[in-house]
Amino acid sequence: MRTGTLQIRTPDGIVFSLLLAGPVTRFLAAAIDLACLMAASSLLGSALAPLQLVSSDVARAVMILAFFIIQIGYGIVAEWLWRGQTIGKRLLRLRVMDVQGLRLHPSQIVIRNLLRFLDSLPVFYLLGGLFCLFTRKAQRLGDLAANTIVVRIPRVEEPDLDQLLPGKFNSLLEHRHLASRLRQRVLPQEASLALQALVRREDLDPAARVELFGGLAAYFKNIVPFPQEAIDGITDEQYIRNVVDVLYRKR
Amino acid sequence: MIIDLEKFLADERPAWAELELSLKKLEEEPNLQLSLEQARRFHYLYQRASADLARLMTFAHEPAMRLYLESLVARAYGEIHETRYKKEPWRPWVWISRTFPQTFRRYQREFLLSLVVTLAGSAFGGLAALLDATAKEALMPFQHLQGNPSERVAREEREQKQRDPLQGAKTSFSSELMTHNTKVSIFTMALGMTWGVGTIMMLFYNGVILGVVGLDYVQAGEAKFLLGWLLPHGSVEIPAILLAGQAGFVLAGALIGWGQRTALQARLRRVAADVVTLISGVALMLVWAGIVEAFLSQYHEPILPYLLKIAFGTVELTALFLFLAMAGRTEKENLRT
Numbered sequence: 001m002r003t004g005t006l007q008i009r010t011p012d013g014i015v016f017s018l019l020l021a022g023p024v025t026r027f028l029a030a031a032i033d034l035a036c037l038m039a040a041s042s043l044l045g046s047a048l049a050p051l052q053l054v055s056s057d058v059a060r061a062v063m064i065l066a067f068f069i070i071q072i073g074y075g076i077v078a079e080w081l082w083r084g085q086t087i088g089k090r091l092l093r094l095r096v097m098d099v100q101g102l103r104l105h106p107s108q109i110v111i112r113n114l115l116r117f118l119d120s121l122p123v124f125y126l127l128g129g130l131f132c133l134f135t136r137k138a139q140r141l142g143d144l145a146a147n148t149i150v151v152r153i154p155r156v157e158e159p160d161l162d163q164l165l166p167g168k169f170n171s172l173l174e175h176r177h178l179a180s181r182l183r184q185r186v187l188p189q190e191a192s193l194a195l196q197a198l199v200r201r202e203d204l205d206p207a208a209r210v211e212l213f214g215g216l217a218a219y220f221k222n223i224v225p226f227p228q229e230a231i232d233g234i235t236d237e238q239y240i241r242n243v244v245d246v247l248y249r250k251r
Numbered sequence: 252m253i254i255d256l257e258k259f260l261a262d263e264r265p266a267w268a269e270l271e272l273s274l275k276k277l278e279e280e281p282n283l284q285l286s287l288e289q290a291r292r293f294h295y296l297y298q299r300a301s302a303d304l305a306r307l308m309t310f311a312h313e314p315a316m317r318l319y320l321e322s323l324v325a326r327a328y329g330e331i332h333e334t335r336y337k338k339e340p341w342r343p344w345v346w347i348s349r350t351f352p353q354t355f356r357r358y359q360r361e362f363l364l365s366l367v368v369t370l371a372g373s374a375f376g377g378l379a380a381l382l383d384a385t386a387k388e389a390l391m392p393f394q395h396l397q398g399n400p401s402e403r404v405a406r407e408e409r410e411q412k413q414r415d416p417l418q419g420a421k422t423s424f425s426s427e428l429m430t431h432n433t434k435v436s437i438f439t440m441a442l443g444m445t446w447g448v449g450t451i452m453m454l455f456y457n458g459v460i461l462g463v464v465g466l467d468y469v470q471a472g473e474a475k476f477l478l479g480w481l482l483p484h485g486s487v488e489i490p491a492i493l494l495a496g497q498a499g500f501v502l503a504g505a506l507i508g509w510g511q512r513t514a515l516q517a518r519l520r521r522v523a524a525d526v527v528t529l530i531s532g533v534a535l536m537l538v539w540a541g542i543v544e545a546f547l548s549q550y551h552e553p554i555l556p557y558l559l560k561i562a563f564g565t566v567e568l569t570a571l572f573l574f575l576a577m578a579g580r581t582e583k584e585n586l587r588t
Contacts, residue, residue, distance in 0.1 A: 010328055014301040015308075016321040060423035068430040072437075083278055099516060101325060103333045107524040114530065117434070118441040141444050145502060147520050154318060199315065248256045 006137055006149060008101045018101065019152040021094045023132040026140075026150055027125060032088030037074055041067055075113040080106060084148075093154070099137065099147045108146040115142030171230045172242045179246045182224040191247045194220070194240050201237070213237040256316075263303050267323060270296040274326045282340075297327040349579030351532040354525050355494065356575070356584065358501050365496030368451050369489075372458020377466040379459075390463050400471035404551070411554050417545065425545030432488060432537045436495035440502065440530050447503030454496045461489070479557035482564025484544035490571060491536040498529035536571075543567075 005017040044066055051059035078086040084096035084104050096112070098104055119128025119140045128140030137149050172179055197216055201209055217236035220243050231239060273293050277283055285293060304320040355362065379386040391397055410416060417424060435453075442449025468477035505518040513521075547560065 008325070008328070010301065010324075010332070012298070012301050014304055014324060016304070016325045016328070018325060055422075057419050057422045061426040064423060064426040064430055068426075068433070098329070101328050101332075103329050105523070107527040110527045111523055114437050115441045115444065117438050118444060141441075145444055145506075145519060146523060147516050154322075249258075 006099075006151075016101075018097065018149070019154065020138045021150040021152045022138060023129045025092055025094060025152070026132065027129060029086070029088035029092045029094055030125060032091055033074070033086050036087050037070060040070055040074075044070070072113070075116070076109055079104070079109045079113070084109075089150070093152060094150050095153055096143075096148050097151050099139075099143075099149050104148065108148050112142035112146035112148050115140075115145055118142070168241075168245075170242045170245050171234065172226055172246055175226060175230055178224055178226055178230075182220075182243065182246055185223050186220075186243075186247055190219075190223075191244070194244050195248065198237075198241060198244055209237070213240055216240050259303075259306075263299070266296055266299050267303075267320070270300055270323055270327060274323070274330070277330055278326070293327075294331060297324070297331050300324050300327065346528075347535075350528055352575050352578040353581065353584075354528040355497070355532070357525065358497055358529075361500035361504065362493060362497040364500055365450075365454055365493045368454040368496065369458040369461070369493060372455035373462035373465065374458075375455070376459035376462025378462075380463045380466045387463055387467060390459055392460070396464060396467075400468045400473045400476075404473050404476045408551055408553070411551060417549055421545045425541045428544050429538050429541035432491070432541065433534050436492060436533045436537065437530060439492065439495040440498040440526065440533075443499030443502030443526075444506065445503075446507055447500055450496050450499030450503065453499075454492070457492055475557050475561075476551065478564070479551065479555075479560040480548055483560050483567070484540045484548045484564075486564045486568035487536050487543065487571060488540035490568075490575075491533045491540060494529055494536070495533045498526050498533070501526055501529065 004020055004022070006020055007015055007017050009015050045063065048059060048063055048066070051062060075086055079096055082090065085094070089095060096104060096109070098108065116128075119125055119131070119142050121127045125140070128142070131140045131144070132138050135144070137143075139149060143149060172182075194216060197212055201213075204212065213236040217239045220240065221231070234242070270293075273289075273296065277285075300320060300323050304317070304324050307317055307320060376386075376390060379390060388397060395403070407416075439450055439453045442453060465477065468474060501522050502519075505522045506515070508515065508518050511518055547555070547563070551557070
């Protein structure tokens with residue numbers, strides 16, 4: 001059964017996941033690469049045109065060899081220089097990796113690219129696509145032979161957790177025993193939900209934002225009721241900010 | 252219960268940034284060698300990020316942060332745990348004179364299988380042509396070989412007296428041959444992934460064509476022409492196709508794994524470099540064969556005496572045999588023989 005992710009457990013016991021690329025994304029990347037190859041071939045054709053003046057035989061021979069080398073070598077050279085990426089893969093944020101998460105070896109890159117001859121049969125990578133669809137790690141034949149996978153690379157940046165930065169007054173902390181009870185009763189999943197709502201609040205529509213924080217505030221108020229003076233005059237969103245501050249910042 | 256995220260971030264952020272910087276450097280320069288001190292520091296940073304990831308997953312649910320750390324750990328893991336033997340920088344002469352022939356000899360069984368399948372195909376083709384006059388038309392894909400061999404020989408010898416049939420087209424013909432034959436060889440190797448069935452079919456069919464052509468020309472009394480025409484390039488081209496078949500069988504052997512107790516991944520990993528060596532050697536051989544076929548094989552008597560062409564082909568075949576059998580022999584190989 002395919003899960004869309006490949007989990008790797010390191011010898012240190014750490015587990016991390018790699019997001020496997022599906023056949024459609026890979027096909028699109030291959031289409032972009034094909035367009036690049038066609039553009040390169042066209043440019044090459046123009047660049048070699050003056051050779052016709054010297055000898056049409058030699059010019060034709062150079063063209064045949066150059067096209068062949070570009071066709072075979074493009075994937076190999078690009079994936080070697082860009083560590084598992086071609087132009088198409090770069091644009092779609094895909095990367096070829098070793099199936100065990102290790103570094104790619106040149107022989108792996110060569111094998112997976114040479115086996116394109118087989119994967120592209122009978123037309124439009126149908127065979128490779130079918131293998132990609134039905135194998136556990138979304139591998140085409142070339143990937144199976146070379147022990148490689150193609151993964152999606154999400155845009156990973158350090159998350160913006162400025163919502164947790166200190167410096168703002170938190171009325172809930174005036175009631176230390178209730179704050180401690182809140183920490184005790186809230187489950188990690190509930191705390192995470194509140195934190196995520198805060199982190200992603202700017203992505204929400206104003207109406208949805210009000211509704212979401214209203215629901216969350218009602219839920220947390222129910223877990224540990226704070227006295228009226230602690231919550232008077234603060235919005236539901238501010239209330240959740242205070243709750244997250246209590247939960248995630250030790251004092 | 253829940254991690255102090257603010258403190259956690261403040262403490263760990265510099266270490267993550269340092270790790271990210273090191274990774275970027277390693278990724279941008281694939282051949283970069285770290286000093287012992289740098290390697291120790293890199294390992295420390297990796298372990299620290301791993302521990303942070305474990306803490307985050309245990310004590311706090313923060314998907315974005317987890318994704319960020321997972322990405323860092325995954326990238327560092329690939330660098331740290333890569334234990335496969337790192338060879339010296341690739342040196343073309345060492346590769347040609349040692350690695351390629353040694354690899355060929357390591358898989359003699361696969362080469363023999365390749366040879367046997369081709370010979371079986373030749374026998375089948377020859378027999379088919381002998382027993383059924385219409386077999387030639389059905390089995391032969393090349394139009395120019397469909398006619399009577401003696402008529403072809405007479406026509407080509409006559410025409411060559413008057414003009415060079417490949418004048419102004421030799422170089423391009425040569426490159427067409429090189430690229431076409433290399434594609435066929437790569438395909439033959441790749442078909443190893445069909446548990447070798449596709450490789451067998453390709454080799455057998457090649458053998459069939461050879462058998463039909465061979466018998467046709469011998470029956471027509473044109474054996475000398477046939478040898479003079481085929482040997483100069485065929486003495487390299489046919490072994491190259493056999494080696495491509497050998498590479499296909501190496502792949503198939505790893506896929507099937509008869510008598511091997513290692514996992515499929517490990518088996519394929521073990522033969523990967525050898526398959527690449529064999530197919531690269533094949534490509535090199537086909538470049539030579541393409542040149543010879545366009546510049547020598549297509550010229551017959553009276554321009555080039557058949558005996559000279561046959562002698563040239565025989566020398567090539569002997570040299571190739573000696574090269575593959577003897578070049579770069581190791582002490583271990585000598586003791587075994």
